Amino acid sequence: MTTQASAESLTEPVVELSGIRKVFRQILAPEERPGVFARLFGRGAAQPAGGDEGRNGRQNEPDPGEGGVEVLSGINLTIRSGEFVALQGTSGSGKSTLLHLMGLLDSPTAGTYKLLGRDVSGLSDDGLSALRNTVLGFVFQSFYLVPYATALENVMLPGMYSDLSQAELRARALELLKKVGLADRVNFRPANLSGGQQQRVAMARALLNQPRLILADEPTGQLDSATSAEIMRLFTQVNETGTTIVLVTHDEAVAAKARRVIRIADGRLQSDTAAARA
Numbered sequence: 001m002t003t004q005a006s007a008e009s010l011t012e013p014v015v016e017l018s019g020i021r022k023v024f025r026q027i028l029a030p031e032e033r034p035g036v037f038a039r040l041f042g043r044g045a046a047q048p049a050g051g052d053e054g055r056n057g058r059q060n061e062p063d064p065g066e067g068g069v070e071v072l073s074g075i076n077l078t079i080r081s082g083e084f085v086a087l088q089g090t091s092g093s094g095k096s097t098l099l100h101l102m103g104l105l106d107s108p109t110a111g112t113y114k115l116l117g118r119d120v121s122g123l124s125d126d127g128l129s130a131l132r133n134t135v136l137g138f139v140f141q142s143f144y145l146v147p148y149a150t151a152l153e154n155v156m157l158p159g160m161y162s163d164l165s166q167a168e169l170r171a172r173a174l175e176l177l178k179k180v181g182l183a184d185r186v187n188f189r190p191a192n193l194s195g196g197q198q199q200r201v202a203m204a205r206a207l208l209n210q211p212r213l214i215l216a217d218e219p220t221g222q223l224d225s226a227t228s229a230e231i232m233r234l235f236t237q238v239n240e241t242g243t244t245i246v247l248v249t250h251d252e253a254v255a256a257k258a259r260r261v262i263r264i265a266d267g268r269l270q271s272d273t274a275a276a277r278a
């Protein structure tokens with residue numbers, strides 16, 4: 001594994017993972033896995049339907065002594081404030097699982113995760129939800145917008161964790177929609193927006209609580225190359241204002257916009273290289 005020091009080594013750590021291991025009791029097909037949307041928004045928004053699915057992870061975790069399938073192992077990784085990191089690896093290598101751990105959407109089987117210097121292992125589900133919704137922003141391949149809500153309502157969704165009034169939240173959401181180029185679409189529902197426009201709404205939503213870290217899982221995976229380039233320009237702008245970004249992508253042109261590329265293979269870090277931004 002290669003590691004290169006960069007200017008970022010002077011700034012504070014945002015993500016510190018040490019000795020991270022993740023074991024699932026059994027491998028589940030994507031459609032059988034618990035959805036992340038419900039875990040993303042809201043206190044109590046995603047009470048477990050039963051079984052072993054905890055709201056903030058511990059889903060599909062083997063009991064002590066049981067075997068299980070190891071999907072991440074020996075992950076030691078520090079990401080510092082202001083970095084723009086692309087996470088790459090073949091399908092099934094563990095990228096989304098790692099992103100979900102960083103996003104407090106799941107918890108590791110072993111190892112320590114410090115988010116902004118704070119060990120998150122002792123936090124309650126409510127504590128995790130509050131932290132997640134105040135310091136993290138998420139963007140996914142399939143946008144995860146609420147279909148019956150307007151663009152503006154979608155952007156305001158994480159506002160319940162903010163101290164701002166409804167009027168202030170609305171003003172901030174409108175400002176963000178303007179920033180992502182959708183000032184004239186604020187009352188449109190997702191079905192009446194293009195894929196690129198929907199992803200812009202999702203980006204505005206991710207920015208509502210002024211997160212320290214944005215986690216994006218294949219955010220351009222459903223977009224054509226021109227639209228993908230527009231979305232990447234937005235990510236670059238957001239990063240230039242100081243927000244740390246970790247972005248999973250299969251697309252080399254997308255990864256080239258990051259300044260650090262981390263490759264993972266079979267659940268282990270394979271390489272970690274600083275890159276000149278394209």
Ligand SMILES: Nc1ncnc2c1ncn2[C@@H]1O[C@H](COP(=O)(O)OP(=O)(O)OP(=O)(O)O)[C@@H](O)[C@H]1O
Binds near residue numbers: 027034060092095097
């Ligand atoms: N909730 C889950 N329960 C059981 N197995 C899971 C779960 N999530 C992922 N897996 C399995 O863990 C492994 C890593 O999956 P993960 O989704 O992290 O890979 P990925 O690198 O994101 O792949 P892709 O590029 O296809 O999105 C795979 O074998 C996958 O089937």
Ligand SMILES: [Mg+2]
Binds near residue numbers: 095096097
């Ligand atoms: Mg994935």
